[in-house]
Amino acid sequence: MSNQAATVQLRKDWDGGVSPFGVSYGKLFMWFFLVSDALTFSSLLCAYGFMRHKFTGAWAKPNEVFNDFPFVSRDLPLAYVGFMTFDLIMSSVTMVLAVEAGHRKSRKEVIMWLALTVLGGLIFVGSQCWEWYHFITGSAEHQRAVDFWMNGKHIVNQHFEGANLVVNAYTALPTFGDFFFCITGFHGFHVFSGVVINIIILIMVAKGMMDKRGHYEMVEKAGLYWHFVDLVWVFVFTFFYLL
Amino acid sequence: MSTFFEEYPDYPNYEAAANHDEAHGKQIRKKLWMVFWVMLIVTLIELFIGAFFSEQLGELNKEYTFIFFTLVKAFFIVFVFMHLGDEKKALKYVIIAPYTLFIFYLAFMAITEGVYSNFLTGVGDALSAAALSH
Numbered sequence: 001m002s003n004q005a006a007t008v009q010l011r012k013d014w015d016g017g018v019s020p021f022g023v024s025y026g027k028l029f030m031w032f033f034l035v036s037d038a039l040t041f042s043s044l045l046c047a048y049g050f051m052r053h054k055f056t057g058a059w060a061k062p063n064e065v066f067n068d069f070p071f072v073s074r075d076l077p078l079a080y081v082g083f084m085t086f087d088l089i090m091s092s093v094t095m096v097l098a099v100e101a102g103h104r105k106s107r108k109e110v111i112m113w114l115a116l117t118v119l120g121g122l123i124f125v126g127s128q129c130w131e132w133y134h135f136i137t138g139s140a141e142h143q144r145a146v147d148f149w150m151n152g153k154h155i156v157n158q159h160f161e162g163a164n165l166v167v168n169a170y171t172a173l174p175t176f177g178d179f180f181f182c183i184t185g186f187h188g189f190h191v192f193s194g195v196v197i198n199i200i201i202l203i204m205v206a207k208g209m210m211d212k213r214g215h216y217e218m219v220e221k222a223g224l225y226w227h228f229v230d231l232v233w234v235f236v237f238t239f240f241y242l243l
Numbered sequence: 244m245s246t247f248f249e250e251y252p253d254y255p256n257y258e259a260a261a262n263h264d265e266a267h268g269k270q271i272r273k274k275l276w277m278v279f280w281v282m283l284i285v286t287l288i289e290l291f292i293g294a295f296f297s298e299q300l301g302e303l304n305k306e307y308t309f310i311f312f313t314l315v316k317a318f319f320i321v322f323v324f325m326h327l328g329d330e331k332k333a334l335k336y337v338i339i340a341p342y343t344l345f346i347f348y349l350a351f352m353a354i355t356e357g358v359y360s361n362f363l364t365g366v367g368d369a370l371s372a373a374a375l376s377h
Binding site for chain 1: 253254255256257258259261262263264265268271272275276279282283286287289290292293294297302305306309310312313316317320321323324325330331333334337338341342345346349350353357360361
């Protein structure tokens, strides 16, 4: 072990035989994947910003659309989204604690923190289901007469609540609903995959595979992905719900 | 069949090199929890402004305020939670530089070239008309 450390010191970074970035190839390529994924989300949010500014005034006010909270009375602007943000940040913290425990090779702690992370992810996905359900079914508070085309017929002045890809009751623009479904759906799918990855890693840790390898880097790589999901949500939260 | 490390005994074991002891771990945990509190407070401020002051602030000021807070949170997530701050300079640049370049390019395109959408006819006009009539 000490022999290897000495080799790192002697060699120059770009002379070959060592990683110039000082990380294993697995972690490096997880970073590269995250950069490309971040660009996908950036272009989605950029397109959103473009449409939002093109139709300023006609766009829905998010604190009037998302003002519902489960089991509580109505009109709490952004409270539930705030809870979802808190939940995701909290699960990010438990993930980073799992990574830290992994660096100490403390299997028990890794299992505990990873399980809490999975729980936080499941709460988030569940919350998003609830949010979608409410957005789609709508409420009496948001209703409007809409015109749209269906099966080749132009339907005029139809009373409408909720939202779909063609019309929504929150604005006259279908674009608002489309972007909501596209961006939060894409992010929600990332969260779902993250939960699945975390469960797989949790099983691997519980079976003692990381101890056999002598390191818990797999937890760290899954953690990178999970933090990225949190990072994206921070931006979606700002651009979609706050602005 | 031999493993990679048997074949290249000189190659440094980066995975195991990341391990640390209990004393160091305690320090790291303290830092992580501090960052958590900072992020929580920033989120609460954002929510407070978003729920109660979004009308008074004015459109442009609001956007700058929220983008500033978001970038603060993004910095903490990437540099502390994802440990990019502890990585080598080469890795930091290889992650941050291409992304930043593309983002500036994308935002520039959306902001400066976006005005041309006002000259479009067809779908855009129909949408604008629909938006105004309701």
